[in-house]
Amino acid sequence: MTQRVLILGGRGRIGNSVAQDIAKHTQAEITVTGRKAIEKQQESSFKHLALDLSDTERLRELISNSDILVHCAGPFHYRDTSVLQICIEQGINYVDVSDHRSYTSKVLALHEQAAQKGVTAIINTGIFPGxxxxxxxxxxxxxxxxxxxxxxxxxxxxxxxxxxxxxxxxxxxxxxxxxxxxxxxxxxxxxxxxxxxxxxxxxxxxxxxxxxxxxxxxxxxxxxxxxxxxxxxxxxxxxxxxxxxxxxxxxxxxxxxxxxxxxxxxxxxxxxxxxxxxxxxxxxxxxxxxxxxxxxxxxxxxxxxxxxxxSIAAGYGTGSIAQLLLASKLKKPGVHTVEEALPTDLFAETMHERNVKINQYWL
Structure with a gap:
């Protein structure tokens, strides 16, 4: 069956970069959301939907029909944990590009809940952090x-x-x-x-x-x-x-x-x-x-x-995590930062696939 990825905030520049990366490296069906409807559907391999994150029932419906939720709807300074909580309730794996201390602290507090439900939630996955x-x-x-x-x-x-x-x-x-x-x-x-x-x-x-x-x-x-x-x-x-x-x-x-x-x-x-x-x-x-x-x-x-x-580099960071989750190469129930969740061999493999050169040397 075709795997489905839902990207919140997928019309922004970073969200779009994430969508493009996932499309290139997987066969998943990708749905991107934004706050407003698109009057004329753009030529795109993605499905576009309007979504207000305060519409909890609509959000829950979309998440329940997905295999992975990717949260790109920043700034995360303003966000609560409701999106991750719905993912945990629905048993859906979660990835985000969060980059703010307060949000990171709040979602890490849901570690035990996610682990009990077998949900892998990996946060801070863009370029920095990521x-x-x-x-x-x-x-x-x-x-x-x-x-x-x-x-x-x-x-x-x-x-x-x-x-x-x-x-x-x-x-x-x-x-x-x-x-x-x-x-x-x-x-x-x-x-x-x-x-x-x-x-x-x-x-x-x-x-x-x-x-x-x-x-x-x-x-x-x-x-x-x-x-x-x-x-x-x-x-x-x-x-x-x-x-x-x-x-x-x-x-x-x-x-x-x-x-x-x-x-x-x-x-x-x-x-x-x-x-x-x-x-x-x-x-x-x-x-x-x-x-x-x-x-x-x-x-x-x-x-x-x-x-x-x-933005493209941030897309590589988040897209590579989604790719590994979809391929079942990465499974770590709970809420984890990327440095805790991602083994170095898998990191090196995904960066090589994206032609990202990382120079390493002793000083």
Missing amino acids: ISNSMVRQCVEQFDEPENIHLSYVVAGSGGAGVTVMRTTFLGLQNPFQVWINGKWETVKPYTERETVAFPEPYGKSGVYWFDMPETFTLPKAFPTVKSVITKFGSVPDFYNHLTWIAANIFPKSWIQNSGGVEFLSQVSHFMTDVSDNFSGIGVAIRSEVVGIKDGLTRSYCSTLAHENT
Whole structure:
């Protein structure tokens, strides 16, 4: 029988990239939803439906007729756990592109319920978090005793991901957050403590700053011997970093702590990147460095990736998880982050299929 995939938020740029990836690597029938009906059906191999996520009965009906639910309807800062709860009730596997601390915490709390129902729910599966987390796992596995993780990202312009990513960025500036440093939790302010990190070409040395990502607390959980986890983010061109720093540290807090302010800043930023994307590109680069003990010596191992389109790369991350679930190659009942759920051999296999080159080397 034909397998069926339901993608919430599948008309957005990341959702569409996920749909395209699943279509390329599986034979599944794909249904994508958006908030509004399409007046004229686009030429597409996907079925398009209008869906308001508050329409619980309609949502339940669509989920019950699917084999996998892929949740791409962000920003996840605003989302509750109702979609995952319905999946658990219906016994349907779940994947998402969530990228916010609060949402990650809420869905992880449903682990036991999912495990009891035999539902595999894998969260944070895009590019960062997502592919980045699996790169960390690759590095960690090189050591007898991993000790420190430094994970950095840089995105060019809008990343090709639309205004939703702008909203996510400004939402991430709202509050100080907890990070795991030297074996204890410390509080840091977003977009502070700039570092210059060497990324693959064409990005080279770029500035990155503390940024509130789920990895700040999921990686210490996944790798409990690790003493420090640093997660930093930056933009290209560099003037966007300075504008974001001003928004985080100079603007009145009320500007980024209410929905109207976030929306205004997001729309202005999106307008600016519409122009700058023409010369900056819309790519992404990731650098994962792990320090630890190997054969009695303290060493460093690095993993890097660069892709010309951030949205497409996010589609690879999420689409590959859906592919493995559909093929029954990945089964892990409960709610898990991708670094906990995805074995490195399967990660390497799916990235190879997508011609994603990940460079790995000892420093």
